[in-house]
Amino acid sequence: MLLKVNELQFAHPGQSTLTFKNFQVNSGESLLILGKSGSGKTTLLNLLAGLLKSKQGEVVLDGVNICSISEQEMDLFRGKNIGIVFQKPHLIAALNVRQNLELAHFFSKKKGQDILRLLSDLGISAKSNSSVLTLSEGEAQRVSIARALASCPKLILADEPTSSLDDENTEKVIQLLKTQATRIGAALIIVTHDQRVKNHVSNFIEVTNS
Numbered sequence: 001m002l003l004k005v006n007e008l009q010f011a012h013p014g015q016s017t018l019t020f021k022n023f024q025v026n027s028g029e030s031l032l033i034l035g036k037s038g039s040g041k042t043t044l045l046n047l048l049a050g051l052l053k054s055k056q057g058e059v060v061l062d063g064v065n066i067c068s069i070s071e072q073e074m075d076l077f078r079g080k081n082i083g084i085v086f087q088k089p090h091l092i093a094a095l096n097v098r099q100n101l102e103l104a105h106f107f108s109k110k111k112g113q114d115i116l117r118l119l120s121d122l123g124i125s126a127k128s129n130s131s132v133l134t135l136s137e138g139e140a141q142r143v144s145i146a147r148a149l150a151s152c153p154k155l156i157l158a159d160e161p162t163s164s165l166d167d168e169n170t171e172k173v174i175q176l177l178k179t180q181a182t183r184i185g186a187a188l189i190i191v192t193h194d195q196r197v198k199n200h201v202s203n204f205i206e207v208t209n210s
């Protein structure tokens with residue numbers, strides 16, 4: 001089992017405690033995280049990414065309980081094992097498309113995927129030397145997916161990756177996430193409200209804090 005979540009709880013400062021049901025995900029599987037607004041979906045994703053740290057419960061990824069390692073160890077572990085796609089692409093404006101992906105290689109400290117091949121698979125190789133400021137929203141989101149995949153992570157986490165995309169780009173982005181995750185044997189976890197995404201992934205858990 002690649003990922004196991006056990007008895008996980010988290011409280012933001014001054015807020016009531018959020019509790020999460022136990023679940024497990026295998027390599028190569030896809031899972032949606034569903035739930036009402038404010039139920040704790042993004043919090044759960046941030047706990048899985050080690051961007052938030054819980055004092056209650058466990059998040060075990062590839063045999064490592066990421067709740068119990070230091071921040072420094074977590075940064076290294078995340079760079080090697082976790083790719084994150086945010087709602088907005090968060091690309092580095094001073095760098096071109098290829099350089100944004102090279103930065104992911106640098107942080108992972110391991111030999112990742114061939115960047116030009118990845119850009120070609122994602123249909124954006126013509127933009128390799130372009131400033132990220134010149135990309136459309138759909139293209140920028142595809143670059144952020146390429147960046148998340150560049151280091152061949154074992155786990156891909158995506159938070160509402162299609163919320164600002166039209167139907168055509170949503171279709172492209174979701175197909176890319178699924179096919180690329182399968183190609184590198186990664187588990188894929190997507191937080192979404194989007195019915196268009198739900199049509200493509202049947203496995204889900206529901207977060208129910210209110």
Ligand SMILES: Nc1ncnc2c1ncn2[C@@H]1O[C@H](COP(=O)(O)OP(=O)(O)OP(=O)(O)O)[C@@H](O)[C@H]1O
Nearest residue numbers: 012013015018035036037038039040041042043044
């Ligand atoms: N940094 C923070 N500080 C304090 N409270 C927070 C913080 N982030 C989230 N919360 C609170 O934690 C709860 C869960 O928030 P979270 O963003 O995880 O929900 P969500 O299910 O992702 O919501 P949405 O679907 O609207 O994005 C909410 O009550 C929210 O107000």
